[in-house]
Amino acid sequence: MDWIKALTELLKALAHFAWPVLVGLIVWWFRKEIRREIAALIARISKFKGFGVEVETTRLLNDVKAEIPEAIEQVKTVLAQGKSTR
DSSP states (O other): OHHHHHHHHHHHHHHHHHHHHHHHHHHHHTHHHHHHHHHHHHHHOOEEEETTEEEEHHHHHHHHHHHHHHHHHHHHHHHHHHHHTO
16 A cells, blocks of 8 residues: 555656646747747837836947948948058
8 A cells, every 4th residue: 555655646746747847848849939939029129128228229220221331331442452552
């Protein structure tokens, strides 16, 4: 009779560990989809305010886009100067 009680306790302990293992397996199985959905969610966020920080990504992105043509011209100038000194 003692072994039945021990077996019952063992099964109860295994049952307590079963759900975290199951959740871990599900997350591992769908890891690519989860990563893709989180990336899509982050891409849609245009404003974030938290932990004493406020960020507006739309404005930052537009600022970077405005600076790209100037940066390209600077690179072309530097490359042209490098070719003329050779």
